[in-house]
Amino acid sequence: MSETKALETMIGEEYKYGFTTDVEYEDFPKGINEDVVRLISEKKDEPEWMTEFRLKAYRRWVEMEEPSWFNATYTKPKFDKLQYYSAPKNKPKLNSLDEVDPNIRETYEKLGIPLEEQKMLAGVAVDAVFDSVSIFTTFKEKLAEAGVIFCSISEAIQEHPELVKKYMGSVVPANDNFYAALNSAVFSDGSFCYVPKDTICPMELSTYFRINNMNSGQFERTLIIAEENSHVSYLEGCTAPMYDENQLHAAVVELVAMDNAEIKYSTIQNWYSGDEDGKGGIFNFVTKRGACRGDNSKISWTQLETGSAVTLKYPSVILQGDNSVGEFYSVAVTNKRQQADTGTKMIHLGKNTKSTIISKGISAGKSDNSYRGEVKISKKADNARNYSQCDSMLIGQTCGAHTFPYIESANPTGKIEHEATTSRVGEDQIFYLQQRGLSEDDAISLIVNGFCKEVLKELPMEFAVEANKLLGIKLEGSVG
Amino acid sequence: MLEIKDLHVEVEGEGIEILKGVNLTINKGEIHAIMGPNGSGKSTLAKVVAGHPEYEVTKGDIIYNGESILELDPDERSHAGLFLAFQYPVEVPGVTNNTLLRESYNTIAASRGREELDPLEFDDYIREKLDLVEMNPDFLERSVNTGFSGGEKKRNEIFQMAVLEPALALLDETDSGLDIDALRIVADGINKLHHEDNSVVLITHYQRLLNYIVPDHVHVMIGGKVVKSGGKELALELEEKGYDWLESLATVNGEAK
Ligand SMILES: Nc1ncnc2c1ncn2[C@@H]1O[C@H](COP(=O)(O)OP(=O)(O)OP(=O)(O)O)[C@@H](O)[C@H]1O
Ligand SMILES: [Mg+2]
Numbered sequence: 001m002s003e004t005k006a007l008e009t010m011i012g013e014e015y016k017y018g019f020t021t022d023v024e025y026e027d028f029p030k031g032i033n034e035d036v037v038r039l040i041s042e043k044k045d046e047p048e049w050m051t052e053f054r055l056k057a058y059r060r061w062v063e064m065e066e067p068s069w070f071n072a073t074y075t076k077p078k079f080d081k082l083q084y085y086s087a088p089k090n091k092p093k094l095n096s097l098d099e100v101d102p103n104i105r106e107t108y109e110k111l112g113i114p115l116e117e118q119k120m121l122a123g124v125a126v127d128a129v130f131d132s133v134s135i136f137t138t139f140k141e142k143l144a145e146a147g148v149i150f151c152s153i154s155e156a157i158q159e160h161p162e163l164v165k166k167y168m169g170s171v172v173p174a175n176d177n178f179y180a181a182l183n184s185a186v187f188s189d190g191s192f193c194y195v196p197k198d199t200i201c202p203m204e205l206s207t208y209f210r211i212n213n214m215n216s217g218q219f220e221r222t223l224i225i226a227e228e229n230s231h232v233s234y235l236e237g238c239t240a241p242m243y244d245e246n247q248l249h250a251a252v253v254e255l256v257a258m259d260n261a262e263i264k265y266s267t268i269q270n271w272y273s274g275d276e277d278g279k280g281g282i283f284n285f286v287t288k289r290g291a292c293r294g295d296n297s298k299i300s301w302t303q304l305e306t307g308s309a310v311t312l313k314y315p316s317v318i319l320q321g322d323n324s325v326g327e328f329y330s331v332a333v334t335n336k337r338q339q340a341d342t343g344t345k346m347i348h349l350g351k352n353t354k355s356t357i358i359s360k361g362i363s364a365g366k367s368d369n370s371y372r373g374e375v376k377i378s379k380k381a382d383n384a385r386n387y388s389q390c391d392s393m394l395i396g397q398t399c400g401a402h403t404f405p406y407i408e409s410a411n412p413t414g415k416i417e418h419e420a421t422t423s424r425v426g427e428d429q430i431f432y433l434q435q436r437g438l439s440e441d442d443a444i445s446l447i448v449n450g451f452c453k454e455v456l457k458e459l460p461m462e463f464a465v466e467a468n469k470l471l472g473i474k475l476e477g478s479v480g
Numbered sequence: 481m482l483e484i485k486d487l488h489v490e491v492e493g494e495g496i497e498i499l500k501g502v503n504l505t506i507n508k509g510e511i512h513a514i515m516g517p518n519g520s521g522k523s524t525l526a527k528v529v530a531g532h533p534e535y536e537v538t539k540g541d542i543i544y545n546g547e548s549i550l551e552l553d554p555d556e557r558s559h560a561g562l563f564l565a566f567q568y569p570v571e572v573p574g575v576t577n578n579t580l581l582r583e584s585y586n587t588i589a590a591s592r593g594r595e596e597l598d599p600l601e602f603d604d605y606i607r608e609k610l611d612l613v614e615m616n617p618d619f620l621e622r623s624v625n626t627g628f629s630g631g632e633k634k635r636n637e638i639f640q641m642a643v644l645e646p647a648l649a650l651l652d653e654t655d656s657g658l659d660i661d662a663l664r665i666v667a668d669g670i671n672k673l674h675h676e677d678n679s680v681v682l683i684t685h686y687q688r689l690l691n692y693i694v695p696d697h698v699h700v701m702i703g704g705k706v707v708k709s710g711g712k713e714l715a716l717e718l719e720e721k722g723y724d725w726l727e728s729l730a731t732v733n734g735e736a737k
Contacts, residue, residue: 423573426570427533427534428570429570429571429572431527431530431532431533431554431570432566432569432570432572433572433580434531434553434554434555434558435530435531435554435555435557435558435563435564435566436558436580436581436584436640436644437555437558437559437583437584437585437587437588437591437644438555438583438584438587439555439587440553440555442583442587446572446575446579446580446583447572447575449574449575450572450573450574450575450623451573451574452574453574454574
């Protein structure tokens with residue numbers, strides 16, 4: 001049916017980021033054991049406590065079972081064939097952009113992320129992570145003036161060990177789950193951000209993750225800490241080349257918000273999703289969690305998930321502080337043979353805590369799209385409230401959409417509201433819009449855009465444009 | 481302006497014939513009314529003229545401004561000035577009326593080499609049109625047809641017609657569901673939009689609409705065919721006698737329903 005064809009041109013458009021960059025890599029043994037873990041730590045010149053952290057995690061991981069409770073089927077990664085560390089050769093201590101490998105610089109240019117500060121969108125600082133290694137962080141000095149630390153996690157381990165030691169693993173413990181444990185053992189790099197007390201971070205912070213090396217897994221680690229009365233908005237973008245083989249991406253992101261602090265974390269995930277037949281693509285197995293430690297703190301996750309062959313991802317918020325707020329806004333688009341099992345967990349511990357979940361799943365082609373969410377209200381969480389809305393949209397007849405909400409309330413004053421809908425982009429809807437003059441593509445774009453509106457408007461402006469491009473959607477007018 | 485010749489139509493892929501040789505000619509500036517019992521094929525005819533992909537033309541032709549439009553997509557027909565007010569307007573959640581209409585207006589304008597309007601200009605333009613059908617401006621910011629009452633949906637269709645200014649408007653049971661005052665307002669609006677260069681086809685079950693909008697021609701469809709045509713007095717006759725006396729005409733050519 002032509003409706004499906006139009007969608008293919010829209011969502012299934014040729015993957016534009018599928019190119020490979022020619023760089024020389026450092027040699028590193030394949031497979032994993034304690035020596036490999038030590039070697040990673042050694043390569044990074046890490047202090048003893050960090051090496052210990054890794055080893056402990058590794059020992060836990062060895063004893064853990066790979067999970068399989070989710071709604072996805074795939075061939076499990078061969079952990080003994082993977083390469084757990086991949087760094088471009090000639091990676092000097094970078095003091096200026098001129099020292100970045102020109103090929104890698106060009107890669108970021110091609111991705112539309114120039115690293116030259118003057119060329120960048122005003123107000124966005126970027127940390128570029130290429131394979132496992134942070135390549136360059138922009139606007140460092142300007143941020144330092146405001147007291148904000150924004151650097152790679154490797155650098156933070158060297159320069160701010162007391163902060164890393166205090167917070168790393170405090171939200172996602174090393175033994176939290178199979179992939180988090182693996183990440184804790186072998187994580188290679190990622191971003192670190194610390195916003196001190198009474199500080200509004202003067203610009204958007206962002207990290208662009210790029211997997212280039214075919215055989216490497218990518219294990220980044222992100223840690224964001226917002227002290228009392230601070231505010232930070234953080235963006236994350238991801239792309240990868242097209243390979244026939246699956247690649248593993250298992251990141252851990254931890255957020256900590258103290259009293260009155262607010263963290264807004266946005267993601268546009270566009271890893272390569274494999275071909276028509278489901279060959280290749282990224283396994284995106286990520287643990288993202290935020291802790292609202294302080295009273296009146298707020299953590300907000302916004303995600304636009306369009307890529308990856310298999311996505312398992314549940315950005316969550318632990319609402320510890322009284323009156324703290326957790327939000328989850330998600331659009332997950334699957335096409336071809338993609339499988340996404342994504343959602344959130346909101347754990348209410350403090351009094352008067354509030355959480356909002358808005359999830360929009362769009363499935364097309366032969367894909368499968370599941371929402372899985374858990375809302376838990378503990379005994380002491382008086383007057384906790386949750387509102388969840390999970391909508392699924394189906395395009396064509398061969399895709400699937402599922403909703404798995406779990407609710408657990410141990411406090412009678414808690415209020416939980418859950419709404420869910422499933423709709424199909426119908427021939428009649430498309431015909432109606434075409435009758436009004438819109439092309440079939442534009443009609444579908446408009447319908448999808450309308451469907452996702454509540455979520456897309458949560459993205460920061462700098463990302464909104466990219467998000468709309470990604471969905472093949474025209475921006476709605478600025479008037480009224 | 482529009483010439484429908486011996487039009488036979490089946491539901492795509494199912495072999496069920498719904499239109500069985502429709503003939504109809506509509507000239508520029510004319511108002512036509514099509515009446516007929518439930519299931520006689522009125523809406524199907526309107527949708528086929530607008531290019532609905534669910535139906536397949538197996539025989540005959542639709543000539544618009546001298547050329548066959550059978551090969552044109554629905555949006556191309558729309559660009560050529562065809563408008564269909566739906567019997568059951570479709571909901572598009574999350575897309576405001578305003579957004580849809582500006583996209584529609586500008587897409588059609590661009591296809592005709594006319595100037596597109598920026599959001600501010602469009603806002604001025606659209607406000608005039610609201611007045612024409614006495615529609616509350618709040619409807620501009622509401623999602624297309626979503627949660628609209630039956631009557632509001634119908635009024636909204638005519639509002640869209642006012643914005644897009646089509647050369648040929650097919651209005652499928654626009655009067656059904658409108659209260660007495662709304663019927664008068666919407667009918668006035670249609671009369672104001674009508675002029676010597678455009679044509680209107682009213683599909684209706686009720687003679688009353690034709691008191692407000694006086695047709696040049698009235699047609700009766702039964703069993704997938706136009707079985708009788710006449711002037712506006714035909715509508716009064718139908719009101720009085722019903723359709724029974726015409727049923728036999730549907731099978732006159734030896735082709736049973
Ligand atoms: N897609 C379809 N599949 C099967 N039958 C169809 C389809 N579309 C229309 N029909 C049938 O064709 C006949 C004509 O339908 P149509 O909607 O054109 O009638 P109508 O004259 O507009 O009726 P009403 O006055 O009730 O609106 C009906 O019997 C209807 O059930
Ligand atoms: Mg009808």
